[in-house]
Amino acid sequence: MYDRCPCCQNPTFPVLPQQAIAYICPVCWWENDVFVDGEDVPSDENHGLTLKQGRENFYKYGICDPRLAGKIGNRGWRDVVRMYAQGAKTFEIHCWKEETDWIKLAMDYGAVKETEFSNMVVIRGEITPAFLEMLLTMEKPQDTEIYDKMTPFFSIFFDNGFSSEHYGTELYFGPQMD
Numbered sequence: 001m002y003d004r005c006p007c008c009q010n011p012t013f014p015v016l017p018q019q020a021i022a023y024i025c026p027v028c029w030w031e032n033d034v035f036v037d038g039e040d041v042p043s044d045e046n047h048g049l050t051l052k053q054g055r056e057n058f059y060k061y062g063i064c065d066p067r068l069a070g071k072i073g074n075r076g077w078r079d080v081v082r083m084y085a086q087g088a089k090t091f092e093i094h095c096w097k098e099e100t101d102w103i104k105l106a107m108d109y110g111a112v113k114e115t116e117f118s119n120m121v122v123i124r125g126e127i128t129p130a131f132l133e134m135l136l137t138m139e140k141p142q143d144t145e146i147y148d149k150m151t152p153f154f155s156i157f158f159d160n161g162f163s164s165e166h167y168g169t170e171l172y173f174g175p176q177m178d
């Protein structure tokens, strides 16, 4: 159902890249360009960047074109989470034990699940409109020194296989949650 972005490789494409005319990846902000064939060809849709440059920028800055960064914040992360939440029913949030504020907040929407982890707290609950509103309206964390955090929650798993990990800097879609 979801295909990978040719730039950041995240599963953000609702259709095959060849069919996604003018689609902008909400994670790396690469605009899909069906008119270039090859990673060294400048893309008009991306201000002359090549796909290769876009990828290098994404690894370095978390966005295909760092000139766009200040304008976007974590909007892309929110768009992707919203898209995958549509096919999901339950969530699990994993926080480090000392992240007590975020544990408390998550517990408003679920309950602590017993796990073998001693340094993490896992909260499991239903994906309700209220939960999504909380998750998707939070400010992007200011603390971006180690990770360019998109969310204060270390990992978020949905039961349809979507996950946002390392504070939203890595997104996955695949059968992962048990």
Ligand SMILES: [Zn+2]
Pocket (backbone or CB within 6 Å): 005, 006, 007, 008, 009, 010, 012, 025, 026, 027, 028, 029, 030
């Ligand atoms: Zn992308």
